[in-house]
Amino acid sequence: MRLQIVKRSEDxxxxxxxxxxxxxxxxxxxxxxxxLAAVGADPLQIYRYFFRSxxxxxxxxxxxxxxxxxxxxxxxxxxxxxRMKLWNIGAEGQFYIxxxxxxxxxxxxxxxxxxxxxxxxxxLMMLLGIFGGALYGFIPGLLxxxxxxxxxxxxxxxxxxxxxxxxxxxxxxxxDAGFQxxxxxxxxxWLPRLADLAKQxxxxxxxTLHVGVIFGLIVAVVLWYIINKxxxxxxxxxxxxxxxxxxxxxxxxxxxxxxxxxFSGALAGLAGMTEVxxxxxxxxxxxxxxxxxxxxxxAWLAKLDPFAVVLVSILFGALLVAGxxxxxxxxxxxxxGTILFLVISSDVLMRYQIRLVNTKKASVEEAA
Amino acid sequence: MxxxxxxxxxxxxxxRDITLRFPGVLANDHVNFTLHEGEIHAxxxxxGAGKSSLMNVLMGLYxxxxxxxxxxxxxxxxxxxxxxxxxxxxMVHQHFMLVPTMSVTENILIGLDKPxxxxxxxxxxxxxxxxxxxxxxxxDPSAKVWQLSVGExxxxxxxxxxxxxARILVMDEPTAVLAPQxxxxxxxxxxxxxxxxxxxxxxxxxxxxxxxVADRLTILRRGKATAEGIGLEGITRExxxxxxxxxxxxxxxxxxxxxxxxxxxQLEQVSAVNxxxxxxxxxxxxxxxxxxxxxxxxxxxxxxxxxxxxxxGLRECEGTIWLDGKDIANKPxxxxxxxxxxxxxxxxxxVGSAPNLSITKNxxxxxxxxxxxxxxxxxxxTEAGRHAAELKQKYDILAPSVETQARKLSGGNxxxxxxxxELSSAPHLIVAMQPTRGLDVGAIEAVQxxxxxxRETGCAILLVSEDxxxxxxxxDRIAVMYEGEVVGVVDGKEADLNTLGLMMxxxxxxxxxxxxxxxxxxxxxxxx
Numbered sequence: 001m002r003l004q005i006v007k008r009s010e011d012x013x014x015x016x017x018x019x020x021x022x023x024x025x026x027x028x029x030x031x032x033x034x035x036l037a038a039v040g041a042d043p044l045q046i047y048r049y050f051f052r053s054x055x056x057x058x059x060x061x062x063x064x065x066x067x068x069x070x071x072x073x074x075x076x077x078x079x080x081x082x083r084m085k086l087w088n089i090g091a092e093g094q095f096y097i098x099x100x101x102x103x104x105x106x107x108x109x110x111x112x113x114x115x116x117x118x119x120x121x122x123x124l125m126m127l128l129g130i131f132g133g134a135l136y137g138f139i140p141g142l143l144x145x146x147x148x149x150x151x152x153x154x155x156x157x158x159x160x161x162x163x164x165x166x167x168x169x170x171x172x173x174x175x176d177a178g179f180q181x182x183x184x185x186x187x188x189x190w191l192p193r194l195a196d197l198a199k200q201x202x203x204x205x206x207x208t209l210h211v212g213v214i215f216g217l218i219v220a221v222v223l224w225y226i227i228n229k230x231x232x233x234x235x236x237x238x239x240x241x242x243x244x245x246x247x248x249x250x251x252x253x254x255x256x257x258x259x260x261x262x263f264s265g266a267l268a269g270l271a272g273m274t275e276v277x278x279x280x281x282x283x284x285x286x287x288x289x290x291x292x293x294x295x296x297x298x299a300w301l302a303k304l305d306p307f308a309v310v311l312v313s314i315l316f317g318a319l320l321v322a323g324x325x326x327x328x329x330x331x332x333x334x335x336x337g338t339i340l341f342l343v344i345s346s347d348v349l350m351r352y353q354i355r356l357v358n359t360k361k362a363s364v365e366e367a368a
Numbered sequence: 369m370x371x372x373x374x375x376x377x378x379x380x381x382x383x384r385d386i387t388l389r390f391p392g393v394l395a396n397d398h399v400n401f402t403l404h405e406g407e408i409h410a411x412x413x414x415x416g417a418g419k420s421s422l423m424n425v426l427m428g429l430y431x432x433x434x435x436x437x438x439x440x441x442x443x444x445x446x447x448x449x450x451x452x453x454x455x456x457x458x459m460v461h462q463h464f465m466l467v468p469t470m471s472v473t474e475n476i477l478i479g480l481d482k483p484x485x486x487x488x489x490x491x492x493x494x495x496x497x498x499x500x501x502x503x504x505x506x507x508d509p510s511a512k513v514w515q516l517s518v519g520e521x522x523x524x525x526x527x528x529x530x531x532x533x534a535r536i537l538v539m540d541e542p543t544a545v546l547a548p549q550x551x552x553x554x555x556x557x558x559x560x561x562x563x564x565x566x567x568x569x570x571x572x573x574x575x576x577x578x579x580x581v582a583d584r585l586t587i588l589r590r591g592k593a594t595a596e597g598i599g600l601e602g603i604t605r606e607x608x609x610x611x612x613x614x615x616x617x618x619x620x621x622x623x624x625x626x627x628x629x630x631x632x633x634q635l636e637q638v639s640a641v642n643x644x645x646x647x648x649x650x651x652x653x654x655x656x657x658x659x660x661x662x663x664x665x666x667x668x669x670x671x672x673x674x675x676x677x678x679x680x681g682l683r684e685c686e687g688t689i690w691l692d693g694k695d696i697a698n699k700p701x702x703x704x705x706x707x708x709x710x711x712x713x714x715x716x717x718x719v720g721s722a723p724n725l726s727i728t729k730n731x732x733x734x735x736x737x738x739x740x741x742x743x744x745x746x747x748x749x750t751e752a753g754r755h756a757a758e759l760k761q762k763y764d765i766l767a768p769s770v771e772t773q774a775r776k777l778s779g780g781n782x783x784x785x786x787x788x789x790e791l792s793s794a795p796h797l798i799v800a801m802q803p804t805r806g807l808d809v810g811a812i813e814a815v816q817x818x819x820x821x822x823r824e825t826g827c828a829i830l831l832v833s834e835d836x837x838x839x840x841x842x843x844d845r846i847a848v849m850y851e852g853e854v855v856g857v858v859d860g861k862e863a864d865l866n867t868l869g870l871m872m873x874x875x876x877x878x879x880x881x882x883x884x885x886x887x888x889x890x891x892x893x894x895x896x
Contacts, residue, residue: 011773088890166687200591229746229747229749230745230747231736231742231746231747232745233736233747234416234729234732234736234747235487235730237722237725238722238729239724241722241723241724241725242719242721242722242723243717243720244715244718244719245718245720245721245722245733246722247682247701248680248682248701248711248713249701249705249733250700250701250702250706250732250734251702252700252702252703
């Protein structure tokens with residue numbers, strides 16, 4: 001008997017992509033458990049604690065959703081770009097620039113925060129966040145469309161530029177008494193949170209979940225519609241599958257590269273805005289715990305499906321929350337990394353199948 | 369006939385009652401196949417007839433459910449190509465498996481145990497050179513593979529097999545990728561190898577080539593052998609074709625005499641460079657009228673691809689290209705598509721289709737932005753599906769459903785899909801490049817008839833082909849290209865192979881490229 005890896009002659013069954021994604025997650029926990037056991041910890045106990053701190057109470061779940069919100073928005077943006085085979089790994093930078101632009105409303109200030117109705121101020125912050133992210137996506141998009149410059153390099157490097165740009169402002173002009181952060185924004189410009197309802201219903205007290213999560217869910221529906229129903233979505237799928245055929249069919253590829261990059265960036269920018277206005281309430285260093293990069297993993301694990309992005313984001317949000325609760329906090333990154341590794345390597349099962357070959361009888365049996 | 373072929377000795381390969389089933393498909397149905405030592409045995413059949421399956425059984429890639437295989441009299445059971453190679457059988461695939469940055473000798477040595485440590489390439493270069501000389505194969509063993517032409521790369525593949533001591537060679541449609549001269553050289557090489565005792569299986573669906581090269585032939589149709597090892601004397605092309613497709617094939621297309629109409633396409637002093645930035649088109653003048661087929665003849669690489677790309681808006685150029693009186697030179701493809709141009713590209717998979725998308729999504733590629741398939745900003749997929757189903761029926765595209773991915777279609781069906789999409793837009797001008805290359809006889813007939821039907825409805829057709837028989841059968845006029853120039857235009861009825869051949873090699877020039885009448889006047893009128 002021996003194992004043989006054979007190219008699939010037929011399409012993989014429909015359930016297989018879902019099964020491999022779930023399998024990757026489960027296997028990642030098993031492998032990470034093995035590593036934890038090897039260093040002398042009790043993996044089961046850790047996982048039990050993990051689960052409790054993420055889903056043990058409504059308050060905990062609210063924290064999970066707070067972490068999931070930027071992941072949903074960024075993951076959706078990445079999913080769209082990846083569908084066109086545009087490898088935008090610059091969501092981190094687009095997130096920071098979105099955060100910066102929305103902070104401008106309060107810090108410059110663009111409006112008189114104390115007299116303008118909050119809905120106008122917050123609306124303006126959203127618009128500017130979206131605009132900033134789109135602008136920051138426009139740069140690599142233009143470079144790719146006009147000069148064919150590799151977007152992986154440009155987006156990756158622009159991430160650093162964005163971080164340093166923000167640092168310039170929070171270390172200098174906008175600094176709060178020399179600290180590396182702006183002063184806290186007035187409560188009027190905070191995104192409404194569940195905790196705001198605590199006066200009416202004490203159940204919500206301490207829940208930090210803000211309306212940004214609703215933006216995420218709306219965008220997921222809109223994106224699903226774009227991808228599956230719209231003419232633009234058709235173009236994106238066509239360019240993604242065969243750009244030469246798209247050009248031959250008369251589709252302006254350069255224009256769509258820029259548009260998709262701007263859309264992708266806009267969502268990351270909106271995520272930056274929700275984080276500033278909904279969670280941190282100021283612009284400061286490290287407002288992102290690598291959301292931009294986790295968003296890439298989220299999109300990939302969700303196989304670029306908008307609704308799956310939401311589910312995977314919740315899983316990753318849970319990992320982030322749970323990771324905060326235990327020491328060393330690296331455990332959740334260990335699991336994240338293992339998941340990504342397994343998901344990417346499981347892709348091979350889409351194209352190949354593993355067979356068990358009985359060398360004596362030469363009969364072929366399917367094993368996977 | 370050589371000393372080996374008419375012997376009564378043990379056959380090199382004897383496959384008996386081979387039956388190979390896949391879920392839902394009977395790929396081979398009790399096929400018998402016998403290869404004698406020193407013969408060239410052609411394996412003929414349409415795409416999907418089971419030729420490749422049969423050879424994959426011989427190479428050990430598939431295990432048949434029934435049947436026996438004997439190689440030089442010994443019954444064998446191969447589990448992998450490794451076993452087949454050990455038994456002296458080697459296969460040259462259509463797609464070469466070479467490392468471009470390595471030399472010929474290095475490519476031949478890949479996967480072998482020797483040389484063990486230090487690479488004394490000189491010694492192996494000598495060995496390869498010697499082996500090549502023995503079979504009259506021209507190759508420089510120290511050349512890097514990326515420097516070689518397709519024909520030379522194929523020789524490397526053959527040497528790879530010979531070096532491993534193969535006595536039986538399987539050639540999978542070896543001429544499909546070659547220029548005519550290279551094909552001639554290959555055939556001479558194969559004949560030489562056969563006379564030195566090698567046994568060769570020659571897979572093909574080109575009838576004339578089979579007649580030229582083979583000693584005997586076996587024909588497969590839908591998994592069954594319709595002829596087993598018959599000789600070639602006294603057998604006509606028509607008979608071979610009907611054995612392949614199961615019905616009579618008309619080789620002379622029915623073409624109606626018809627007066628061409630208005631000028632549809634006119635090229636004036638068009639020049640362009642190729643991908644390497646070298647001049648590929650030099651001051652080309654051409655004109656094409658409604659209801660006319662203008663054939664473009666030429667050895668591959670003399671500017672035909674660039675000509676097509678320039679007209680379809682995929683390549684920049686100098687000069688003017690009038691389509692119905694509008695200059696479309698250097699305009700993006702959407703402009704010419706809007707102007708009624710249909711393009712049947714040379715590369716069906718790489719340019720003409722999106723392989724992972726469904727048939728539906730492939731047929732709406734050019735009309736998804738117009739009613740009724742487009743509904744405001746949406747694509748109406750219900751309507752698109754209906755449109756696709758209609759075309760599938762009308763153009764006889766064989767596929768389980770319109771949701772089938774394009775990459776799962778056979779070459780002929782994919783080409784029908786492309787034709788269905790392009791012709792359903794009621795074009796004024798069709799630019800078709802190699803529309804029948806690689807297709808089987810039945811599909812060729814269908815494609816050619818579709819083009820003639822379009823001509824009758826008054827469509828202008830620019831037909832680029834390397835198949836001179838096809839050009840002469842279909843074209844009203846034939847323009848010959850040589851080194852980026854149009855060296856002459858001949859009347860389709862008066863064209864003969866000899867003249868065309870001389871013009872294609874640049875040894876002769878023909879008459880002017882554009883008839884003087886209404887052409888020039890017409891375009892100027894519309895210009896104002």
